[in-house]
Amino acid sequence: MAFFLETLLGGLMAGMLYSLVALGFVLIFKASGVFNFAQGAMVLFAALAMARFSEWIPQWTGLESKVLSDVAAFAIAALIMFAVAWLIERLVLRHLVNQEGATLLMATIGITYFLEGLGQSLFGSSIYKIDIGMPKDPIFVLESTFQGGVLINKEDLYAALIAATLVALLSLFFQKTATGRALRAVADDHQAAQSIGIALSRIWVIVWCVAGVVALVAGMIWGSKLGVQFSLSTVALRALPVVILGGLTSVPGAIIGGLIIGVGEKLSEVYLGPYVGGGIEIWFAYVLALGFLLIRPQGLFGEKIIDRV
């Protein structure tokens, strides 16, 4: 029982982190209809930037305080991501308006290669450290009820909290601000949005910037978990089932989906794995998502498609 709880909690927290990456996909798809495969590369790029600058800033400025240099590094990384977003809109999306999804998808994969190359040549391809002082050691709860207690991974707990706050902030941003409303308008109908004088290109830049920040936060958290290195870009593959399960266009979908996938894959690995030799969680996550799709082809929260002829 205690172990089941641990697995459950572990799954939930892992799921929260997946949602964080998934969120990037959803935001961009919602606003620009682009399935942004570069999300993984963006996570890597942002993390690299932050890791390196938090190293460099003390060297350059002789700044003592760890916190300050981290904050500064975060800010710089964010600015870099803004620049990236702006360039992508300028150099790529602008020239590919109303192309088929597949073409846009490919473009983003092109961007992926570019970012991976650029990131490694600017910041190096060794392994780097982001230390935002996340506690590493576990805590035990309910020791009274269960012998040995229920282990909670503190780092993941904090990570999940950060993720949750970010999501909350984003939904506020979407619901309350004018830009947010514009974004939703664009998401609903490009033409209509344009017709009431919303500049698509501007909106896209904003969305990519937001996605950039999301990538940065994801990169920061995953980076401090795994260490910043090339493999970070592969977390995107873990987040994909989340995206389709939740529905490409739904922010809450990304969250709920993340939790479902997280819990699902952990439970499957722990309880089914041993019978088939283990290592099943990644494909199980996809099969799980597929299962949901067979019931709701547009994902849990995606809009229903009605064929009109």
Next chain:
Amino acid sequence: MKTRQLAFAIAALAASASSLVHTSAAAQAKEQFIPVLSYRTGPYAPNGIPIANGIVDYYKLVNARGGINGVKIAFEECETGYDTARSVECYERLKGKNGGASVVQPWSTGATFAITEKAAVDKIPIVTLGYGRSESADGTVFKWNFPLAGNYWVAADALVQAIGQKEGGLAKLKGKKIALVYHDSPFGKESIPMLDERAAQQGFELLKLPVTAPGVEQKATWLQVRQARPDYVILWGFGVMNSTALKEAQATGYPREKMYGVWWSGAEPDVKDVGEGAKGYNSVTLQNSTDYSAKVVKEILAMVYDKGQGTGNREEVGQVLYLRGAMGSMLTVEGIRAAQERFGKGKVMTGEQVRWGLENLNLTQAKLDALGFAGVLRPISTSCADHMGAYWARIHTWDGKAWKFTTDWLQADEQIIKPMVKAAAAKYAAEKKLTSRTPAECQS
């Protein structure tokens, strides 16, 4: 249009390729060409960079020392990104250059599998330090493969012995539970037969937990570890998987002192960003650990870096993987030297001749001292039947800042490994319809 485009593409490539061949034909006769397959980018770059630096720096050192009896080493790097197909392309590209490659190190298990099939045809020996096909230690079947200084099974056996020592004798392992957390790939699975064998003999329980490559998400695995509460964990990972495993272990409160890694999980990049968190974590070594004071390191710094020809950054010279790379170069160079002693000093050796050299390698302590490798590795001597040449390993432990040896030399049990190698090699030979070489043929 299509025909043109393709014709152009092909013509262009043919031209470039052929031109390369020509220049190489004209290349200086007194140069021994050695291709360097490296992975300085991609998921495993953190490990690949120091290795590549070590390899290249040592060749530079050899040339600075005046080459092998005057024969300078010409080398060219080719980036594989640890991708098998790319490695094969690099191999094909370089094998014909500069008068032909005389020896190759794939530095990737996947690539070793693929190149093993080709090198035999091209008559180019393959040197694999602590990776590749374990059974290729049997030189009678694997004429062209040289897993020098130890294969996976040596590592696995040494690990079991080390754990046994800690428990106070292998006998004490009876009834213990050991979890194997391994990289889900041929590399990771190579460990299993040996450990199964030992588990059967020593009567401990072996719990196998695969981690899907690259291994960025291991929560489930470590939950299982926490549930099973094994007495020891053997970590058989590579790249990001190692640091992630250590962090998960920390997060689930599994004592690092009870974790033992293979020699691909026991270098600076694997623990660097875990830092204090990895304190007490042990790993078997491919003989060498970090050694900034080794004579060879000093020489490299003096004769290469001080001349501004260093490949990497100075402070990494002497670290685990760097030294492993240098060791690889050293062994190949010594193979060539041995060949020269037979086929003519100061001559450029062909692949076949180098193969003979590698097969009749005899690195005495004296030679090692002279080369500056005293304390880095033990004497190695290979033979026709034994292409590995050494069954020795040590355990080193991360003290939060650096790797320190914590055991003396452990000798892997030849009585166990040799038969396993023989059997596996025989199986391979049968699949391939190869006939293993008789002692008579060995002399040639």
Next chain:
Amino acid sequence: MLYRENGQFKTTYRADQQIFPILQDRVVVLLFVAFAVIAVPLFASDYLLRAILIPFVIISLAALGVNILVGYCGQISLGSGAFMAVGAYGAYNVMARIPGMPLIPALLLGGFFAMLFGMFFGLPSLRVKGLYLAVATLAAQFFADWMFLRIKWFTLDNSSGSAAVSNLQVFGHALESDASKYLFCLTFLIVIALGAKNLVRGAIGREWMAIRDMDVAAAVIGIRPMYAKLSAFAVSSFIIGVAGALWGFFYLGAWEPAAFSVDQSFRLLFMVIIGGLGSIMGSFFGAAFIVVLPIALNQMLPAIASLFGAQISTSALSHTELMVFGALIVWFLIVEPHGLARLWSIGKEKLRRWPFPH
């Protein structure tokens, strides 16, 4: 001037619906095939054959398969790597288990297994569409990766779980020289490409395209989406499977599941989109682009750098390679979203009208 079709009147429908209705096309294509079959093996260098042409031929075959599914039937798939793997391991098992199994049937059987696998993972396409399907097909990819690592039976219970083949021969003649290997693969490519061309210009091809362009209308005129989609999955994964078997047998020689990883799937999808969706030719262009370009870049960049007197390090080189490659992809998509094949046909049009601009 040379490229005109005036004076070539079609008197029968048969003449009108042949693969290359225009005489010049027929001639050029035949010449090119002749060049590939006769001249190349004679003159191509060892490196060119082994490291460029053989992979190019095999991968274009795979791309062809992907194009049937993605380009003609409009079902985006990211499971191609898995289909290749099934083909490779399938053929490997058949070869190893059945004594005296001839090579060609073994390869075809590999394709057959891939076909079954593909059809099974094609079933969701009946309900799931577009990008959702694309991601869903990744399930096939990861499942295959896992299956070939975990189920020892597929790798004849050897400890490492890798597969290796050697001394291949057809009709008693050993395929050892690179030229013979190249010709063998090329023959497969030509035969299958012809078959594929026939399919896409025939009834079934029209069904696929109908489903792709407007599935509701297609259903209304009596096309069964189930049959069309699954047949597309079947044909495509068969071809991909054969390609996978060739890749394992003739390029790698020995391989592990990682050789057919998800990257391979992406690369294949790339090829058909860069090359041109719904175009057999496009598959070849795409394969050339993805297979040859990185290698070419990798070899040319140092030369270019040295022009400016710069000495470029290995890592810098491969980073630049990545960047240039990525940039080129984006650039091509911007210049011609419909792929290189479209550029080619535009070129042909221009040539036809030459010397008039329009």
Next chain:
Amino acid sequence: MTRRIGDVILDVQNISLAFGGVKALTDISFNVREHEVRAIIGPNGAGKSSMLNCINGVYQPQHGSITFRGKTFRHMNSRQVAEMGVARTFQNLALFKGMSVLDNLMTGRNLKMRSGLLMQAFRNPFGIGPAEREEIEQREAVERIIDFLEIQAYRKTPVGRLPYGLQKRVDLGRALAMEPQVLLLDEPMAGMNVEEKQDMSRFILDINDEYGTTIVLIEHDMSVVMDISDRVVVLDYGKKIGDGTPDEVRRNENVIGAYLGVAH
């Protein structure tokens, strides 16, 4: 030749269709007689296209049934409908954009093609083997339609490049290629200029005369409807508000109300 109206061929009984809460059709019943030209009219969103989609099996109505040639169905299945000889054109062109005019029409013949996958894969250019022969037979049939619709010049053009009017024709051609007994036309003249409309109505009448094809027609343009149709159904807000000959319908209050927007 004088058209003789036969007996009921298609009978729609109490069809109700809803998407979630939205009621698209409520309890619609009407019938179609052989050889007649039957029109369905009504303001936008009256549910005309939804009606056809039910007959085609694109939508599955929640209630009601459809009887075709004496066989009664709860749900129609597109394939069956097509096999029974019901063809259909679409309101906003549902052509296969990526394909040439010829191929679009050829898809209309697919039901008639029998040769299997392998046969097609290894069909050879010398006309030996069934696949090639079949292709040529069907091609001949299609060419007749091409002549009938006067689009010879555009055979090989991708339909995407054709002007709207011609695309409508190709859409009609694709339906004709199925040699249907009942032809459902969804606003065949929407967005056409006068000449095009005249051409189109001519085609429709010719089809009706020459092949004796029963025609069910959705149209906005009253004049056209009144001219060419024998009987008219009027839908409004998914309900049937009128049914009868053009003149009857013209005199029906509800209809006038619906069209002049009188509240009801």
